[in-house]
Amino acid sequence: MRLIEAATLDAVRRALADGAVVLGGGTRLLADGQSPPVLLDLRRLPGASDLSSGADGSLWVGSAVSLTRLERAVRSTFPAIAEAVRLMGSPVFRNLATVLGRLANREPVSDLYPPMRLAGARVLVIDPAGGPAWHPLSYQGRIYGPHRAWLALVIPPPSFLLMRFVKMARTRLNGAIVNGGVLIADDGVKAVLSGVGPEPWEGDCAGNPQTALANLAARWREYLTVDGPRIEDFRAAPAYREALGRVLWEQLAAAVPAPSKRQAKEA
Ligand SMILES: Cc1cc2nc3c(=O)[nH]c(=O)nc-3n(C[C@H](O)[C@H](O)[C@H](O)COP(=O)(O)OP(=O)(O)OC[C@H]3O[C@@H](n4cnc5c(N)ncnc54)[C@H](O)[C@@H]3O)c2cc1C
Numbered sequence: 001m002r003l004i005e006a007a008t009l010d011a012v013r014r015a016l017a018d019g020a021v022v023l024g025g026g027t028r029l030l031a032d033g034q035s036p037p038v039l040l041d042l043r044r045l046p047g048a049s050d051l052s053s054g055a056d057g058s059l060w061v062g063s064a065v066s067l068t069r070l071e072r073a074v075r076s077t078f079p080a081i082a083e084a085v086r087l088m089g090s091p092v093f094r095n096l097a098t099v100l101g102r103l104a105n106r107e108p109v110s111d112l113y114p115p116m117r118l119a120g121a122r123v124l125v126i127d128p129a130g131g132p133a134w135h136p137l138s139y140q141g142r143i144y145g146p147h148r149a150w151l152a153l154v155i156p157p158p159s160f161l162l163m164r165f166v167k168m169a170r171t172r173l174n175g176a177i178v179n180g181g182v183l184i185a186d187d188g189v190k191a192v193l194s195g196v197g198p199e200p201w202e203g204d205c206a207g208n209p210q211t212a213l214a215n216l217a218a219r220w221r222e223y224l225t226v227d228g229p230r231i232e233d234f235r236a237a238p239a240y241r242e243a244l245g246r247v248l249w250e251q252l253a254a255a256v257p258a259p260s261k262r263q264a265k266e267a
Contacts, residue, residue, distance in 0.1 A: 001035045007044040009126060015040045016147045017128035024101020025066065027093055040149065047152060057157030063150060067094040067102065067112075078155065080115040080163040080181060087111060087167050088175075100153060103137065106144045108231050109195030113137075114181030115165050117192045117202070119158070124151040139199040160185045164255035168248065177235070178244060182252050184209045191216050193248065197229050209256055217249040 004020055006012045016022075020040035023029060029036065042048050048062040051069050059077070061070060071085040071094070088094060088102075088111050102112045103123070116137055126132040127148045135141045137153065160183050167179040178195035189212035194200040203219055205212040224245050230236040235244070 002038045003041055004038065005041045005044050009045075009132065012040065012042070012045070012126055012149055012151075013128050016126070016149060019146070021146070022104070022149045024063070024098040024104070025096040027089075027097045028101070028105055042149060042151065045151065050152075054154075059155045061099050061153040061155070063098065063100045063152060065099050067097050067099060070099045074155075077158055078115065078119055078163065080165040081112070081119065081155075084111045084115050084165045084167070084179075084181075087169075087172065100150045103153070104144065104148075104150050106139070108198050109176050109178065111167060111176050111179055111194075113139075113194050113200060114179060114192040115163060116153075116155070117200070118160075118163055118181045118183040118190055119155050121153050121155050123153050125149070126151060162256065164252070166248070166251040166255055168244075168251070178248060180248055180252055182213070182256060184256060188212050189216060191220075191252065193220070195231070195235070196224075196244070197231060199229070210253075213249075213253055213256060217245075217253075220249065221245050 004015045006015055018038065020038040021029065021036040023039045023041050042063045047060070048064040050060055050062040051065045051073050052060050054060065059073065067085045067088060071082045075082045085094065099112070102110060103116065121137040122134050123137050123143055124132045124134055125143050125148055132151055135143045143150070162184040163181065165179065165181045167176045169176045176195055178193065180191060180193040183190045188204060188206035189209055190204040192200050192202045201220065201223060203216045205215045224241045234240055
């Protein structure tokens with residue numbers, strides 16, 4: 001196994017063109033005796049270890065920043081992101097795994113994706129042909145796959161009223177079977193659920209939180225009953241999907257405070 005410790009963007013582009021695989025914390029990449037022939041380490045690049053706030057309140061997260069460091073930095077500004085991190089693996093795992101490694105690891109279920117997507121995170125991506133360029137963090141984007149390195153992630157300053165994260169797993173610190181995030185803003189509600197198909201389900205709805213949430217849950221139930229893309233495991237079974245929908249939306253609704261009597265009257 002060869003390790004390239006790139007200190008310039010040109011060196012990153014060359015290594016990616018030669019098929020080097022980007023190394024985060026190695027918790028997935030090097031698990032179970034795997035050893036890719038060429039690894040690309042980004043830690044010597046400027047900004048890789050930075051976790052800092054910009055003048056506009058946005059948060060820069062470099063490629064070497066661990067989950068532990070992120071959790072401490074966002075406790076007061078993005079409690080839902082901090083909660084998602086706290087529920088991931090053990091403290092040792094969270095010290096090793098990087099924020100970008102978790103997100104670049106494109107699996108059907110990711111505990112960090114829903115709250116990061118809802119927060120409007122963007123990622124700085126470079127490939128052998130060009131960049132670095134900013135892209136929205138999204139499973140729909142061309143940011144995943146080989147020959148790409150994520151250099152940083154930026155979370156814009158919070159501009160929502162409330163964000164919540166819920167996770168359903170076998171035990172508290174296991175990877176989720178499914179999870180979901182919900183964001184309440186002045187003009188409506190957004191939800192992102194992962195582990196419900198090969199890619200997360202995302203929806204938004206205008207209106208007051210409780211009504212918008214109920215509308216989203218109804219749309220979600222339609223998604224569950226149509227013959228769309230499914231994860232090829234127990235999550236594909238109709239009975240499971242039905243039970244899943246019920247419990248997940250109950251948990252999301254419970255995570256959102258009910259409106260006060262006055263608010264309900266105004267709505
Ligand atoms: C004990 C344990 C518990 C876990 N618990 C959870 C959990 O509760 N919830 C959950 O969601 N996940 C969990 N995970 C899984 C998690 O999927 C990954 O192990 C971890 O997030 C990967 O982060 P890493 O920094 O170690 O990346 P690595 O293992 O180094 O890399 C993972 C993948 O991402 C790519 N990659 C890494 N960094 C970059 C980058 N900067 N640019 C481009 N590509 C990159 C690598 O090439 C590789 O394909 C757990 C894993 C373990 C081992």
